[in-house]
Amino acid sequence: MAKIAFTAGRVSGFKCPLDKKQAFLWDATAPGLGLRATPAGKPAYVFQSVYRGKDIRITIGSPAAWSISEAQAKARELQRLIDGGKDPRDLKRDALAAQAEKQAAAAAKVEADKAAALTVGDLWPLYLATGKPKRKDAWKPRYRADLEAMAARGGETKKRGQGLTRPGPLYPLLALPLAGVNEDTLKSWFDREAESGKHQAARALMMFRGFLRWCATRPEYRSLTDRDAGKAPAILESLPPNTRRTDALDSAQIAGWWAGTEQLSNRTASVYLRALLLTGARREEMAALRWQDVDFRWRKLTIADKVEMTRTIPLTPYLAQLLATLPRVGPYVFASTGKAGRIVDARASHDQVLEHAQVKHLTFHGLRRTFTRQARKIAPAGVPAQIAGHAPSAVAEGYAILSLDELRPHAECVEAHILSLAGVQFDAQTAPDSLRVVGAA
Numbered sequence: 001m002a003k004i005a006f007t008a009g010r011v012s013g014f015k016c017p018l019d020k021k022q023a024f025l026w027d028a029t030a031p032g033l034g035l036r037a038t039p040a041g042k043p044a045y046v047f048q049s050v051y052r053g054k055d056i057r058i059t060i061g062s063p064a065a066w067s068i069s070e071a072q073a074k075a076r077e078l079q080r081l082i083d084g085g086k087d088p089r090d091l092k093r094d095a096l097a098a099q100a101e102k103q104a105a106a107a108a109k110v111e112a113d114k115a116a117a118l119t120v121g122d123l124w125p126l127y128l129a130t131g132k133p134k135r136k137d138a139w140k141p142r143y144r145a146d147l148e149a150m151a152a153r154g155g156e157t158k159k160r161g162q163g164l165t166r167p168g169p170l171y172p173l174l175a176l177p178l179a180g181v182n183e184d185t186l187k188s189w190f191d192r193e194a195e196s197g198k199h200q201a202a203r204a205l206m207m208f209r210g211f212l213r214w215c216a217t218r219p220e221y222r223s224l225t226d227r228d229a230g231k232a233p234a235i236l237e238s239l240p241p242n243t244r245r246t247d248a249l250d251s252a253q254i255a256g257w258w259a260g261t262e263q264l265s266n267r268t269a270s271v272y273l274r275a276l277l278l279t280g281a282r283r284e285e286m287a288a289l290r291w292q293d294v295d296f297r298w299r300k301l302t303i304a305d306k307v308e309m310t311r312t313i314p315l316t317p318y319l320a321q322l323l324a325t326l327p328r329v330g331p332y333v334f335a336s337t338g339k340a341g342r343i344v345d346a347r348a349s350h351d352q353v354l355e356h357a358q359v360k361h362l363t364f365h366g367l368r369r370t371f372t373r374q375a376r377k378i379a380p381a382g383v384p385a386q387i388a389g390h391a392p393s394a395v396a397e398g399y400a401i402l403s404l405d406e407l408r409p410h411a412e413c414v415e416a417h418i419l420s421l422a423g424v425q426f427d428a429q430t431a432p433d434s435l436r437v438v439g440a441a
Contacts (some may be wrong), residue, residue, distance in 0.1 A: 003028035006068045011035060014043055033075035035063070045071040047078045051087055058088055118224065120181065121174030123215065124151055131214045142284065148202050169193045169204035178215065180225040183232035190235055198240040205230055205239075247366035248373055249277075250420055253359055258358035258422035269349035271322045272334045277363060278415055279303075280321050280371030280388030283364040287343050289333045294323060300404060305389045313387050314408040316415040317428040374421070375414040383410040 003026045004010065016037040024046075027033040036059075037043040045060040060066060060074050078088045117165040128147060132138050139147070151174060154167035172189060173181070186205070193201035209230040216227040249257055254277075264270040275286050283305045293302040299315040315323075329335045332342035346364075354362055368388060375384030382388075382400055386407060402410075412428065419426055 002026065002098045004031055005034075006035070006072075010070065011043075011063050011068060016043075027072065027075075030072035030075040033060075033072055042148055045074075045254060047075045047088075049079060049082055051082050056087075056089060058092065117219075117267075118178050119174065120176050120178055120211075123178065123221065124174060124211070127211050127214055131210070133210070147207060148372050150207055169196075169201055170208055173208065178221065181212070182226050182229050183234060186229050187232065187234050187238075194238065203238050205235070246369070247362050248369040249362060249366065251361070251374070253357060254370070254374075254418065254421040255423045256357035257353060257359060257362075258424065260353035262355060264349055264352060266349055268326065268336070268343060271326055272343055272346055273350060273353065273367070274322060275319060276367045277371055278316065278418060279313065280368045280375070280384060282368065282389070285389070287334055287346075290331050291328055291333055292331070294322060296324070298410075303389070311386075311389050312404060314411040315403060316412050318415055318419060318424070318426050321426075371414075371418070374418055378413055378417050379410040382421060383407065384414070387411055387414075 006027045006029065010025070014023075014025050014035055014037055016039050018039050020039070022036060022038045025035040025037075027035075032047045032049045034046045034048055035043050036046045042062060042064075042074055044062050045066055046057055047060055048055065048057045050056070058078060060071055063071075066074070081091065128139075128144065133143075137323075150168040151170040152165070152168040153171060154165045156165045158162075172192075176185060186208075190201055190205055193204065201365045212225055212227050212230060215221040215225040226253070257277075258274070261270045261273045264273075272286060275281070276283060279286065279301075281303055285305065288304055289301070295315065299320060301315050302310050302312045305311040323333060326333060327335075330341050334343040335341065336343050338344060341403070350362075350364070354360070371388075372384045372388055375387070386402060416426075416428065
């Protein structure tokens with residue numbers, strides 16, 4: 001190979017002939033230093049030598065970035081490595097790998113910083129959209145609404161009463177980084193919320209534990225999540241006792257309670273309360289009953305159900321007569337002039353009933369328990385469970401599901417039993433044929 005001393009003019013003027021794939025110009029000063037050019041590309045300094053009996057060639061860089069003296073110094077450095085028994089290509093690969101590792105570490109740090117800044121509030125909407133309870137396909141609408149209310153910002157005009165709404169119990173947690181949610185932060189949050197109401201704070205905690213479980217199942221959030229933060233002993237010790245409510249009307253109290261409902265000036269509330277006792281339905285299930293779900297001809301009710309989507313139960317004679325006395329002023333059976341268009345909260349009316357009956361305490365769910373207890377006295381265990389919409393495992397494990405025709409005689413016997421305790425004289429044989437919805441066409 002002919003060699004010449006590199007100069008700026010020789011380097012800048014070196015071109016590759018068009019009839020060749022590449023051409024080289026070799027330096028006479030630095031051993032192994034050359035300039036390589038191709039017809040289409042820009043020239044570059046290269047180093048060529050022999051390592052362990054084999055030719056090697058390494059690209060140094062463009063003349064635009066390397067001066068001649070720098071390229072010559074680099075060529076001498078590479079030759080010294082070979083003379084020392086080292087392969088310059090390994091060093092270059094190591095340098096590139098180190099650079100790549102450094103870049104990867106920097107990128108990982110950026111991602112880690114982003115993850116560390118990820119807040120509960122960032123993930124809460126995603127949890128509402130994609131989360132779900134165990135063994136269920138999706139949230140029940142009412143529970144989903146409760147989740148939203150628990151984390152609400154507050155500051156909106158109250159739908160009932162004066163003033164603005166308060167932030168939900170979970171709202172303060174939305175600002176916390178997910179990685180910062182631990183036993184201490186949850187304990188501090190729970191103690192503050194418990195000052196306003198321990199039971200509400202405890203329910204909010206149970207909901208938030210569901211959120212943490214969901215985060216722990218997502219690979220991208222798992223490393224940031226302390227799944228057991230809400231189960232720490234310091235928090236569990238602060239929870240209010242989980243006492244099971246057992247309130248219900250005794251048999252002797254039913255007559256006084258019933259008389260109290262008949263004296264209510266609000267006819268809708270009066271029928272609503274008695275319908276709860278006669279069916280064992282949950283308060284929201286009965287409040288949401290629509291006229292389209294009341295079949296007077298075939299004597300059946302279709303009720304929105306907590307366990308299933310709906311359940312259909314017999315429309316017993318006396319209940320049918322009660323419903324027929326209500327005016328049809330909208331889609332809901334228990335209509336109201338309020339924003340919801342239906343009865344929402346009958347507690348004031350129920351308090352009047354309890355005062356009249358001299359019963360100190362009875363929840364709406366206590367009416368449901370009363371129905372179940374009375375129905376069990378005269379019907380197979382599965383009958384009250386099916387009418388009231390209990391899950392089979394909750395009340396009567398494995399009870400047989402009866403058809404509407406099979407259920408009807410039992411339902412009518414249960415109604416007659418409750419009416420007898422209430423002191424109501426009713427002839428079920430003559431009433432059904434005269435039923436008519438007030439205000440219906």
